[in-house]
Amino acid sequence: MAGVTAPLRVLIVDDDALVRAGLAMMLDGACGITVVAEAADGDEVPAAADAHAPGVVLMDLRMPRVDGITATRRLRARPDPPEVIVLTTFDSDEDVLRALRAGASGYLLKDTPPDQIVQAVRQVAAGDPILSPRVVRRLMDRAAADAAAGLRARAALDGLTPREREVVLGVARGRSNAAIAAELYMSVATVKAHVSSVLTKLDLDNRTQIALLAHDAGML
Structure with missing residues (x-):
């Protein structure tokens, strides 16, 4: 009909x-x-x-x-x-x-x-x-937290030298010290020195934390 x-x-x-x-x-x-x-x-x-x-x-x-x-x-x-x-x-x-x-x-x-x-x-x-309104609120809170984490990560990385930032990117990509050295045309010892400097400057404990920080900063 x-x-x-x-x-x-x-x-x-x-x-x-x-x-x-x-x-x-x-x-x-x-x-x-x-x-x-x-x-x-x-x-x-x-x-x-x-x-x-x-x-x-x-x-x-x-x-x-x-x-x-x-x-x-x-x-x-x-x-x-x-x-x-x-x-x-x-x-x-x-x-x-x-x-x-x-x-x-x-x-x-x-x-x-x-x-x-x-x-x-x-x-x-x-x-x-x-x-659901409650779900929307949770997603908004998560987005705000992610944005805040990104700002903190970028601010922390801003204190590094350009060369240290290049090493951070290599670490975040899962590269070994030798691979980073080959990509950046530096010695393995120099890469190790940069990694140590980054850990000290950013008050981090290991390479995984460097990678997570780079991710939060949007480097990847």
Whole structure:
């Protein structure tokens, strides 16, 4: 019939049966949304997607056999993939970044109010990503911390001589003293002297710390 829009098809993936039941009840009660299937683990997702062609998948993060990151990556590699919202209790920076890199369009925490979960499903289906406000704050804090670390690292390296900075770059690239000496046309003894000077000036203990500082400063 003209003017009638097909309902938005949702697949729920979670190893907790009570969570699946609660989400299904909530979403099926929302106008224009229908839950077409449920899966209890990430390894059940491909078959469920093949059988039911969901437009949006609500994906748990931690599951016994195949985790939500792996399941999301596999889904997003398919032709015409559904959008994925990770819905989890875990909000560590690493979990969020891994999910987004795997192709998730949203990342929500399970304490998100029901109406906001419904809105998130509609939003990602329309092509707009969604993140929990708490997740956004964590990412902003991480970005600020990374920026501050970069400023401190660059300020520290500014106190080195140009030759010492060249040696630092070689160390950061994992080069041996001999390889650095060959690249910079100096003796191995001179390279060792520069490394010792850098460690003293920057109050560092070893070459690994030099490499990390160079990374934070954006030298690599």
